[in-house]
Amino acid sequence: MAEEKFFTNRERLVQALVHDCACELQKGLKEHGQATFLVSGGSTPEPVYRELSKRPLPWSQITAALVDERWVDKSHEGSNQAFIEKSLMQNFAAEASLLGMKNAHTSAAEGEADCERVYAELIRPFDVCILGMGNDGHTASLFPHAQGLKEALNPRSEKLCSAITAQQSAVTGANTERMTLTLSGILQAKNIKLLITGEEKLKVYREALLGSDEMEMPVRSILKQGLKPITVYWAP
Incomplete structure (x- = not known):
């Protein structure tokens, strides 16, 4: 069962999550x-990354990976790599390394093997993984009923x-072709x-906890896996 850290406002959530991430990275x-920090895109974690970048950690020993x-391409407005460069890789965190997923291959399917090779070189276990959730119950790029989803949700893969x-x-949106962590x-x-x-995402989260169909709401695969502890941070 997930641990819930619910806050009265987003400022307190940001402060708590920045503190928790910094502690876990220092532990690693x-x-x-060295430490590995798995980061998601999106407007929700942006203030967390901006605040974390101001923490005087030994960032040269930290690798952020998407x-x-x-x-x-990185020049596209939807690029998560470009977003992380603008939000996290600033201030003290400019010294960190960033590992992206998009490579020179035309399609994600063609680029999968190269992406896998690069990610396999990261030190494991990873120290911290930040996930978000959409109103459709997706997390990472694990979208409901997506092509490739069943394989990506195999916990023994x-x-x-x-x-x-x-x-x-x-x-x-228009960009349906993705690369994601499994x-x-x-x-x-x-x-x-x-x-x-x-409030809307809180409602989706509650719905995810109640049901069991992971293809319908892939975030359930994270919330119900029972293998690793997960902490849910929420604010209005």
Whole structure:
């Protein structure tokens, strides 16, 4: 069962999550001399990244790696890599390394093997993984009934990365071709933090807890896996 950290406002949520991430990264640095921080895109975690970037951690020993990516170039407005560069890789955190998912291949399916090879070189277990959730119950780029979803949700899979083609919706926008960490990849993180805000997403989260169909609401695969602790951060 997920641990719930609910706050009265977003400022308090940001402060708490920044503190928790910094502590977990420092723990990883103390144990291994380096740390891996798995990061998601989106407007919800942006203030967390901006605040975290101001923390004087030994960032040169920290690698940030994307949880998922639209199959678009970095110059595209939908690029998660570009978003992380602008939000997290600033201030003290400018010294960190950033591992992206988009490579030179035309399609995500063609680029999957190269992406897998690069991610397999990251030190595991990963220290912290930040996830978000959409109003459709997706997390990372694990979208409801997407092409490739069943394989990506296999908890016994050895794959870290998986090409996904989402069913186009208001949530996905036009860029339905994605690369994402698999459920198995996410579960190789010591600390999984699901960040949600607003009453509507709280309602979706409650619905996810009540049901069991992971293809319908893939976030259930994270909430109900029972293998790794997960902390849910929420504010109105």
